[in-house]
Amino acid sequence: MGRPTPLYFAARLSAHLGGAKIYLKREDLAHTGAHKINNAIGQALLAKKMGKSRVIAETGAGQHGVATATGAALTGLECEIYMGSVDVKRQALNVFRMKLLGAKVNEVNLGSKTLKDAINEALRDWTTNVRHTHYVMGTVFGPHPFPMLVRDFQSVIGSEAKKQVLKAEGRMPDCLIACVGGGSNAMGLFNEFIESDVKMVGVEAGGKGIESGEHAARFAGGSIGVLQGTKSYLLQDEDGNVLGTHSVSAGLDYASVGPEHAFFREAGRVCYTYATDEEALAAFDLLSKTEGIIPALESAHAVAEAVKLAPQMDKEKIIIVNLSGRGDKDVQQVAAIRGINLQ
Amino acid sequence: MKQTRISKTFSRLKASGKKAFIPYIMAGDPDIGRTRQYISLLEECGADIIELGVPFSDPLADGPTIQMAAERAVAAGVTLRKVISFVREVRTQTEIPLILMTYYNPVFKYGEEKFVSDAVDAGVDGVIIPDLPPDEAGRLIKLSRAAGLDTIFLIAPTSNDKRIKKVASASSGFLYYVSMTGITGTKLTLEASFLDHINKVKQASKAPVAVGFGVSTPDDARTIAGVADGVIVGSAIVKKLHEDPEGARDFIKHLREAVA
Numbered sequence: 384m385g386r387p388t389p390l391y392f393a394a395r396l397s398a399h400l401g402g403a404k405i406y407l408k409r410e411d412l413a414h415t416g417a418h419k420i421n422n423a424i425g426q427a428l429l430a431k432k433m434g435k436s437r438v439i440a441e442t443g444a445g446q447h448g449v450a451t452a453t454g455a456a457l458t459g460l461e462c463e464i465y466m467g468s469v470d471v472k473r474q475a476l477n478v479f480r481m482k483l484l485g486a487k488v489n490e491v492n493l494g495s496k497t498l499k500d501a502i503n504e505a506l507r508d509w510t511t512n513v514r515h516t517h518y519v520m521g522t523v524f525g526p527h528p529f530p531m532l533v534r535d536f537q538s539v540i541g542s543e544a545k546k547q548v549l550k551a552e553g554r555m556p557d558c559l560i561a562c563v564g565g566g567s568n569a570m571g572l573f574n575e576f577i578e579s580d581v582k583m584v585g586v587e588a589g590g591k592g593i594e595s596g597e598h599a600a601r602f603a604g605g606s607i608g609v610l611q612g613t614k615s616y617l618l619q620d621e622d623g624n625v626l627g628t629h630s631v632s633a634g635l636d637y638a639s640v641g642p643e644h645a646f647f648r649e650a651g652r653v654c655y656t657y658a659t660d661e662e663a664l665a666a667f668d669l670l671s672k673t674e675g676i677i678p679a680l681e682s683a684h685a686v687a688e689a690v691k692l693a694p695q696m697d698k699e700k701i702i703i704v705n706l707s708g709r710g711d712k713d714v715q716q717v718a719a720i721r722g723i724n725l726q
Numbered sequence: 727m728k729q730t731r732i733s734k735t736f737s738r739l740k741a742s743g744k745k746a747f748i749p750y751i752m753a754g755d756p757d758i759g760r761t762r763q764y765i766s767l768l769e770e771c772g773a774d775i776i777e778l779g780v781p782f783s784d785p786l787a788d789g790p791t792i793q794m795a796a797e798r799a800v801a802a803g804v805t806l807r808k809v810i811s812f813v814r815e816v817r818t819q820t821e822i823p824l825i826l827m828t829y830y831n832p833v834f835k836y837g838e839e840k841f842v843s844d845a846v847d848a849g850v851d852g853v854i855i856p857d858l859p860p861d862e863a864g865r866l867i868k869l870s871r872a873a874g875l876d877t878i879f880l881i882a883p884t885s886n887d888k889r890i891k892k893v894a895s896a897s898s899g900f901l902y903y904v905s906m907t908g909i910t911g912t913k914l915t916l917e918a919s920f921l922d923h924i925n926k927v928k929q930a931s932k933a934p935v936a937v938g939f940g941v942s943t944p945d946d947a948r949t950i951a952g953v954a955d956g957v958i959v960g961s962a963i964v965k966k967l968h969e970d971p972e973g974a975r976d977f978i979k980h981l982r983e984a985v986a
């Protein structure tokens with residue numbers, strides 16, 4: 384899987400922002416290009432051990448679908464992926480990768496046609512085929528024990544990062560930043576540091592801004608609800624119907640968020656904020672040009688928060704940004720946003 | 727708890743050696759006015775109990791037929807609040823037992839306490855919440871028992887003895903046996919172990935056991951009526967009412983005859 388992934392000092396980005404030292408936890412360099420593989424391989428092995436012959440998964444950005452298809456190929460399991468049709472379009476590269484890996488990709492044309500609806504369909508499949516199928520939930524969401532299981536598989540991110548920063552700097556970092564879709568990469572980084580006093584920031588998708596109603600900022604714009612077996616913050620109307628969401632990033636475009644994040648927010652342990660599409664796209668450019676690293680649009684939300692925080696901090700301070708994935712999958716979409724046709 | 731309309735209905739049927747016919751329709755599909763007519767139609771065709779679906783944005787136990795019905799009802803502006811006031815109005819005209827089948831989030835948002843009290847006050851007799859397992863329903867069960875609202879939980883073919891016991895003790899009115907692993911509207915295919923399993927459930931349950939999911943033809947209904955205390959038909963009726971409302975009366979009557 385390419386672990387441990389490097390903890391990389393982003394010297395030029397740090398100098399450009401003129402404040403804290405920014406380290407990037409390079410999950411983009413893990414096999415298949417995102418942190419999703421940590422969980423997918425774990426659950427594929429678990430499925431095998433439980434004697435299941437088939438795995439299914441939902442995917443938004445396609446990274447979890449690719450990771451699950453990879454785990455299935457590796458362990459010899461049949462694999463089917465559910466993906467909203469909006470996401471199939473904007474993450475076409477990953478759809479083809481899943482197929483190359485031997486998975487069947489089912490396009491979901493229901494509801495908002497994004498991650499939430501893919502999860503609904505995967506749950507329907509699971510109820511039907513539960514005797515021989517394991518559902519590889521891709522984030523710290525869903526019924527127990529998924530939030531715990533996925534967190535534990537992802538916690539390798541934080542335990543590596545802690546060792547690495549202690550080695551590089553001889554001390555704990557001051558601040559951790561991660562984007563939050565369902566919340567698995569963030570939980571993976573944070574878990575090891577929960578007992579410490581390191582500041583932690585989770586960044587949700589602000590879309591076109593909270594006032595616009597077109598976003599996926601569950602903490603800023605939602606209230607407590609129950610969806611897909613989980614009680615957490617939820618974007619919903621006054622009658623309890625789930626609202627449509629928007630984000631430039633398919634992996635963050637989801638109406639609810641992992642329940643442990645809701646707990647950390649209530650407990651005041653983690654601070655949750657958001658970055659808009661525009662801020663994420665600017666950070667996508669900035670990281671590409673200052674460091675030669677094209678980040679996933681999801682991860683660009685975390686970078687956008689570092690852009691805001693670093694200049695306000697002293698030069699000796701240390702920030703770790705979880706670079707949850709690489710941006711190859713988003714290149715086509717970013718080109719389209721800028722009116723460039725790559726075909 | 728005093729006898730509810732649901733348990734009275736089952737007692738009456740049992741005394742005459744009959745099985746309950748329990749059709750399901752989606753409230754507000756395509757609008758509330760039509761739902762009023764459909765309730766009369768179901769009653770005329772011999773329904774013993776009616777399940778009223780409450781539209782929800784994410785009906786994850788449902789297949790395409792009920793998903794689309796929910797979408798139409800949501801589009802018509804029908805909400806849990808409106809379904810409850812609709813029942814209040816219907817209750818002035820009929821004594822037929824009415825059960826709300828709703829997902830949990832609308833109930834959670836409404837407030838469990840207020841939901842139970844408003845529902846009972848309006849004349850709702852029972853509630854089925856497919857995404858609320860008994861393990862998480864302690865408070866709702868307690869409130870419902872006190873108010874005289876039946877709580878009907880689901881048993882699956884995969885439920886083991888421990889689970890059967892738990893679901894049976896959480897349920898009142900009847901127990902909902904899901905015919906197969908899967909979602910609503912799937913073609914009925916009973917596993918070889920079906921008879922043994924449902925008999926085990928019937929032994930464990932003080933309340934009657936009704937079977938639903940996948941029952942779509944009079945033949946299916948006859949098969950199920952042979953083993954269960956009640957037969958629930960959802961998608962097939964929702965589909966008929968949507969696609970061929972004229973033919974619905976005959977179709978429902980045939981189902982009724984097959985259950986008797």
Ligand SMILES: Cc1ncc(COP(=O)(O)O)c(C=O)c1O
Binds near residue numbers: 443564681
């Ligand atoms: C690169 C990347 N980062 C982040 C996410 C968001 O998921 P989570 O919040 O579970 O880490 C995704 C999801 O698809 C992703 O592909």
